[in-house]
Amino acid sequence: MNLLSRWEIGGVVFVIIAGSFFHFLYELSGSWAPVGIIAAVNESVWEHLKLGFWPASMYSLIEYPVLTKNTENFIMGRTACIVSIPLSIVILFYMYTGILGQNYFILDIVIFIVSVIVGGIISYRIMISTKSLSAWNWVAIVCIVILAVLFGVFTFYPPHIFLFQDPVTGGYGIQSIILMM
Secondary structure (H helix, E strand, O other): OOHHHHHHHHHHHHHHHHHHHHHHHHHHOOOOHHHHHOOOOOOOHHHHHHHHHHHHHHHHHHHHHHHOOOOOOHHHHHHHHHHHHHHHHHHHHHHHHHHHOOOOHHHHHHHHHHHHHHHHHHHHHHHHOOOOOHHHHHHHHHHHHHHHHHHHHHHHOOOOOHHHEOOOOOOEOOHHHHHHO
16 A cells, blocks of 8 residues: 555545534534634534535645655645535435435435545545646635635525525524524
């Protein structure tokens, strides 16, 4: 097993563990609003996308100094991972709930784990590619920044559509928590 594969497997494990912790981080922080930017503030699908995005982004920063020496496609690989996790969650969640008519907690967990694994595989495959994608690094960085900003903004000012609605309170964003108090 080479250095890159060990780091990517470690990343999958890290994101699964950290993402699980991030589910409860907002509540553990005493509902401190700034923590809501990186942690789920309610039970909406949108808020659960943070559980993959932020830990994968953080892990990428940790592995950056080590792996950029071993692959010129690091930024594109990690960006593909960071973007594919939330995208996979949305597609798989709405696909299975559309078929079954409701969601099941255990399937939600399985979807999170599968999405993280898929993200790790995509990242690894891009990083081992012999085709250089480094000319696109600026696009990748812009995508990550845009997503990070959207997670922050939509925590406090979410659109009033199904993706952002908390099924428990019927509210949106951080305001749905305030409604419960």
